[in-house]
Amino acid sequence: MKLAVIAGDGIGPEVVDEALAVLRAVVPDVETTDYDLGARRYLRNGELLTDADLESLREHDAILLGAIGDPRTVPSGVLERGLLLKMRFALDHHVNLRPSKRYDGVTSPLAGNPEIDFVVVREGTEGPYTGNGGALRIGTPHEVATEVSVNTRYGVERVVRNAFQRASARRKKLTLVHKTNVLTFAGSLWQRTVDEVAPEFPDVTTDYCHVDAATIYLVTDPGRFDVIVTDNLFGDIITDIAAAIGGGIGLAASGNIDATGTNPSMFEPVHGSAPDIAGQNKADPTATILSTAMLLRHLGKTVEAGRVEAAVVADLAERGDAARSTTEVGESIRARL
Amino acid sequence: MKLAVIAGDGIGPEVVDEALAVLRAVVPDVETTDYDLGARRYLRNGELLTDADLESLREHDAILLGAIGDPRTVPSGVLERGLLLKMRFALDHHVNLRPSKRYDGVTSPLAGNPEIDFVVVREGTEGPYTGNGGALRIGTPHEVATEVSVNTRYGVERVVRNAFQRASARRKKLTLVHKTNVLTFAGSLWQRTVDEVAPEFPDVTTDYCHVDAATIYLVTDPGRFDVIVTDNLFGDIITDIAAAIGGGIGLAASGNIDATGTNPSMFEPVHGSAPDIAGQNKADPTATILSTAMLLRHLGKTVEAGRVEAAVVADLAERGDAARSTTEVGESIRARL
Numbered sequence: 001m002k003l004a005v006i007a008g009d010g011i012g013p014e015v016v017d018e019a020l021a022v023l024r025a026v027v028p029d030v031e032t033t034d035y036d037l038g039a040r041r042y043l044r045n046g047e048l049l050t051d052a053d054l055e056s057l058r059e060h061d062a063i064l065l066g067a068i069g070d071p072r073t074v075p076s077g078v079l080e081r082g083l084l085l086k087m088r089f090a091l092d093h094h095v096n097l098r099p100s101k102r103y104d105g106v107t108s109p110l111a112g113n114p115e116i117d118f119v120v121v122r123e124g125t126e127g128p129y130t131g132n133g134g135a136l137r138i139g140t141p142h143e144v145a146t147e148v149s150v151n152t153r154y155g156v157e158r159v160v161r162n163a164f165q166r167a168s169a170r171r172k173k174l175t176l177v178h179k180t181n182v183l184t185f186a187g188s189l190w191q192r193t194v195d196e197v198a199p200e201f202p203d204v205t206t207d208y209c210h211v212d213a214a215t216i217y218l219v220t221d222p223g224r225f226d227v228i229v230t231d232n233l234f235g236d237i238i239t240d241i242a243a244a245i246g247g248g249i250g251l252a253a254s255g256n257i258d259a260t261g262t263n264p265s266m267f268e269p270v271h272g273s274a275p276d277i278a279g280q281n282k283a284d285p286t287a288t289i290l291s292t293a294m295l296l297r298h299l300g301k302t303v304e305a306g307r308v309e310a311a312v313v314a315d316l317a318e319r320g321d322a323a324r325s326t327t328e329v330g331e332s333i334r335a336r337l
Numbered sequence: 338m339k340l341a342v343i344a345g346d347g348i349g350p351e352v353v354d355e356a357l358a359v360l361r362a363v364v365p366d367v368e369t370t371d372y373d374l375g376a377r378r379y380l381r382n383g384e385l386l387t388d389a390d391l392e393s394l395r396e397h398d399a400i401l402l403g404a405i406g407d408p409r410t411v412p413s414g415v416l417e418r419g420l421l422l423k424m425r426f427a428l429d430h431h432v433n434l435r436p437s438k439r440y441d442g443v444t445s446p447l448a449g450n451p452e453i454d455f456v457v458v459r460e461g462t463e464g465p466y467t468g469n470g471g472a473l474r475i476g477t478p479h480e481v482a483t484e485v486s487v488n489t490r491y492g493v494e495r496v497v498r499n500a501f502q503r504a505s506a507r508r509k510k511l512t513l514v515h516k517t518n519v520l521t522f523a524g525s526l527w528q529r530t531v532d533e534v535a536p537e538f539p540d541v542t543t544d545y546c547h548v549d550a551a552t553i554y555l556v557t558d559p560g561r562f563d564v565i566v567t568d569n570l571f572g573d574i575i576t577d578i579a580a581a582i583g584g585g586i587g588l589a590a591s592g593n594i595d596a597t598g599t600n601p602s603m604f605e606p607v608h609g610s611a612p613d614i615a616g617q618n619k620a621d622p623t624a625t626i627l628s629t630a631m632l633l634r635h636l637g638k639t640v641e642a643g644r645v646e647a648a649v650v651a652d653l654a655e656r657g658d659a660a661r662s663t664t665e666v667g668e669s670i671r672a673r674l
């Protein structure tokens with residue numbers, strides 16, 4: 001297995017270290033290439049993600065990423081647009097997969113500690129994330145700034161079909177989340193696409209939620225969801241709520257997947273670089289370890305993925321709510337493999 | 338006081354009836370004009386909101402609205418774009434004011450039943466709500482649909498200044514919620530505007546939250562917020578979470594305000610028309626009654642607004658979590674005036 005590793009900024013290197021140690025424990029023959037990408041390199045030489053980086057990344061089976069960003073030294077948007085999103089777009093990561101699960105031993109901030117087990121399939125290469133838009137008369141009283149959400153049938157259909165496949169392999173319920181009553185052009189495309197793909201999956205029931213109503217359900221009745229399919233921005237928002245109700249962003253894993261397999265997929269925790277706690281052995285590596293399990297599953301290493309997940313489940317069941325150091329969590333998970 | 342009343346669809350007429358009875362109890366000389374706007378009229382003659390309607394609405398001091406929409410008979414978007422949003426835009430309702438408060442006697446779905454008391458100032462006339470955008474090759478595999486978020490310095494500045502004023506009169510903290518790291522054109526405009534207006538309000542501390550992170554805080558630490566200022570779409574989403582954590586959409590009031598006073602402002606519950614429970618005397622009228630209190634306050638009737646709010650507070654303190662009928666709640670509130 002040839003793995004590209006982007007440890008990144010802040011707590012990135014710490015959580016990636018633990019995840020790699022877990023990975024090596026179940027797949028001894030993994031060959032890793034470290035990439036110096038993120039704030040440090042940008043501040044050193046102004047480079048974000050070069051063509052050469054991309055070419056080299058493409059030679060790997062998958063990418064593991066820790067976290068990117070340092071809001072104290074790099075202006076907001078530079079690393080996000082120039083590196084993180086550039087990579088998702090260049091490698092055609094159209095399926096941004098974000099499972100939400102409340103594990104035994106973990107307490108949700110929701111009263112009654114409800115069971116939570118759903119998956120968000122977030123579109124990853126379109127929507128308001130394309131960078132389309134612009135500004136004129138910047139800095140004057142007449143400034144106008146636009147952001148354009150671009151949605152194509154091609155882009156929507158492939159992620160909708162992927163979501164149906166996942167629903168079919170789960171509890172067979174697919175919920176489209178959008179804002180069709182306001183964003184009527186894009187909303188209509190999304191709704192029609194779901195309606196037209198649905199007959200291919202007669203075992204899957206579909207329903208629809210406006211994004212605002214979906215956030216209410218996430219807080220009051222998260223059990224109603226099985227698979228959610230949604231656009232890039234709505235997906236960004238609701239997966240953070242999903243992480244929060246599931247017991248915290250420290251546990252939320254994600255995959256940025258090119259479902260065609262043409263490009264390597266990228267796996268990363270949902271959380272950011274958390275510079276305030278970087279270098280203090282405080283960050284929870286569980287999200288990165290669970291992302292590594294997703295990576296293994298994506299590469300067909302189902303048994304190994306299952307072993308990692310089982311070790312995480314066992315660790316959380318015993319000490320899920322305890323404050324522990326990064327290395328403590330990593331060691332506890334490895335001890336259970 | 339000349340009041341335009343749009344009872345609307347579904348549960349709208351029921352909750353408006355209770356709110357008007359409360360209003361008349363504190364302001365006997367209110368003169369109301371009923372407007373037949375919503376699904377019924379649209380289905381009857383295809384009319385949504387005519388120029389004559391708008392002209393006549395403009396002759397009133399304020400507008401009270403129940404709910405608009407009937408998803409069973411009118412396609413999604415028709416009434417929203419053609420009536421509700423048209424009215425907000427035509428009457429320049431740029432300050433969409435949505436307080437969130439957990440009242441004593443009301444249980445939040447959040448564990449520990451935290452105190453919640455903040456206000457969202459949602460921009461109401463720009464952003465992704467403008468209807469800009471379009472679609473081409475509709476219904477083909479090559480369909481492209483766009484939605485354009487339009488943001489102007491003029492539009493952002495006036496709502497930001499309004500939010501600063503409100504923060505200055507409250508706990509003196511203003512949080513900008515946006516997604517500046519991805520929506521860099523609009524995000525930069527919003528952030529610069531906040532930074533440039535801030536010196537006018539030296540007593541107010543400002544901070545910033547990405548919208549995704551804001552949703553996490555709303556679930557895990559809602560006490561961190563005092564006044565939030567945000568764009569039209571982010572405001573739509575986070576005010577539904579705010580309503581949910583505050584004890585439910587049945588309590589969430591809102592004002593659509595033209596802060597210049599040129600046009601009548603419009604007050605409405607955040608909830609929709611809920612056709613599934615319409616006509617059953619089941620809907621909670623509290624949100625509409627609290628919206629009426631906002632209306633009174635907006636028209637300078639501070640004492641009367643305070644009386645209504647105090648009656649609601651007393652009612653909720655005693656029976657906030659009980660399942661009650663629409664009329665029961667209305668009567669209980671009136672009995673406490």
Ligand SMILES: CC(C)[C@H](C(=O)O)[C@@H](O)C(=O)O
Pocket residue numbers: 080084085236270518519549
């Ligand atoms: C860092 C940012 C660009 C990113 C996003 O908005 O997608 C993050 O919030 C995420 O969810 O992975």
Ligand SMILES: CC(C)[C@H](C(=O)O)[C@@H](O)C(=O)O
Pocket residue numbers: 181182212417421422573607
């Ligand atoms: C009905 C809809 C157009 C409206 C909105 O999106 O603004 C509603 O959700 C609201 O929050 O008032």
